[in-house]
Amino acid sequence: MDMRRAIFSMGELHRPSYCEKCGGVLVYKGLGEYECEECGHQEYDDYGKVRNYLDEHKGANVAEISDATGVTHKSIRDMIKDNRFEIINNAGGYIRCEMCGANISSGRLCSKCEQLYHRQLEEEARRMRKSGIQGGSEGFREETGERRFIRER
Structure with missing residues (x-):
């Protein structure tokens, strides 16, 4: 070649x-x-x-x-x-929302499903924050140096 x-x-x-x-x-x-x-x-x-x-x-x-x-x-x-x-003036050639199947002219989600998706992401972030699970430090607590997420048996 x-x-x-x-x-x-x-x-x-x-x-x-x-x-x-x-x-x-x-x-x-x-x-x-x-x-x-x-x-x-x-x-x-x-x-x-x-x-x-x-x-x-x-x-x-x-x-x-x-x-x-x-x-x-x-x-x-x-x-x-x-x-x-974006699809315009299209007879039947619309793409479909990947969550609900509604016709859309561009993207992957309709506006309703996109809002729902972002609300779910925000709620998951709130849940993780409340439970104390956060990213960074490659699995160790900064203050003590112990591993995070290890459950005692």
């Missing part, structure tokens, strides 16, 4: 690492855009390709975006779940 044309994957987003024109190192500029240190050529990762396509084709569906950019349907859906994009 020619290392100058290598593309490595972090998650499902394919990010370019070397310039396809001169083989120079690509520097990340933000929003999925990379620029070659040597020749200044610009390249894009999957997010940048989708973002650029949607800038010019507002309201495109996943199939249209995938066909035009070469980015997989799964990667595009993952970007929607990560709140990078």
Whole structure:
């Protein structure tokens, strides 16, 4: 494999690492855009390709975006779940809340379930605080040096 044309994957987003024109190192500029240190050529990762396509084709569906950019349907859906994009004017193509199954346009949870989830996290933090269980110190009580969480038998 020619290392100058290598593309490595972090998650499902394919990010370019070397310039396809001169083989120079690509520097990340933000929003999925990379620029070659040597020749200044610009390249894009999957997010940048989708973002650029949607800038010019507002309201495109996943199939249209995938066909035009070469980015997989799964990667595009993952970007929607990560709140990078939002579904608009979509006939039946909504994604579903992972807790209750309601239709949502982006993210993983609907607003009601997101509030419930955060309340549960807060309540768990309160419970742990009241019971004296706290993080840090790698399992030892700072004042005495004894191990925490060891129950006497």
